[in-house]
Amino acid sequence: MGTKTVDETVTTAKTDDEAVDATEAAEVQAVAGDEPEAVAAEATEAERSFVGQGAAAVVSAALGLVSLTGGWIGTVAAARETLIGQLQTSSDASVATQIKAVYGDAWQSSALVAGLFAVVALIVGVVVLARPAFGAPGRPQPAWIKSVAWGGVALGVIGLLLAVLKYTDALLGLPSAG
Numbered sequence: 001m002g003t004k005t006v007d008e009t010v011t012t013a014k015t016d017d018e019a020v021d022a023t024e025a026a027e028v029q030a031v032a033g034d035e036p037e038a039v040a041a042e043a044t045e046a047e048r049s050f051v052g053q054g055a056a057a058v059v060s061a062a063l064g065l066v067s068l069t070g071g072w073i074g075t076v077a078a079a080r081e082t083l084i085g086q087l088q089t090s091s092d093a094s095v096a097t098q099i100k101a102v103y104g105d106a107w108q109s110s111a112l113v114a115g116l117f118a119v120v121a122l123i124v125g126v127v128v129l130a131r132p133a134f135g136a137p138g139r140p141q142p143a144w145i146k147s148v149a150w151g152g153v154a155l156g157v158i159g160l161l162l163a164v165l166k167y168t169d170a171l172l173g174l175p176s177a178g
Contacts, residue, residue, distance in 0.1 A: 057148035063121035064155025074113035081106040115163030121156035
């Protein structure tokens with residue numbers, strides 16, 4: 001059942017306590033000098049300020065995932081290094097030299113690209129997590145943004161670790177020709 005008061009506050013309450021709470025909230029707004037439109041605009045502005053942080057958190061997680069899976073840039077870089085290795089290696093070169101030139105450099109360039117994606121994921125995730133320290137102290141960051149940013153940081157760390165292991169041949173190194 002809705003009632004209209006003198007200050008144009010509309011309450012639809014099931015109990016008297018809820019009606020009193022809504023009326024008190026309207027009176028506090030009137031005393032503070034805030035118009036309902038100003039409060040709504042402030043709430044909309046607060047939501048907008050988190051859109052960029054949420055998007056950056058999702059980008060961080062996506063970049064971390066790409067650092068683990070490779071992506072087409074890593075594939076193109078590896079194929080390019082394979083072609084260069086084939087062109088620069090003479091047919092009378094030793095098997096070890098051919099393996100290194102054709103496959104080793106491609107493996108390392110793929111690891112380098114994955115490492116770059118991991119570093120960018122780490123940077124973006126850390127910036128999102130550090131942003132509240134430099135923003136408005138009265139507005140806490142939503143929990144889902146923190147969770148996604150931490151996921152991006154974790155994927156970035158794992159991707160960077162795997163890229164370093166791959167680049168140094170500690171993970172699935174080249175076979176020996178001898």
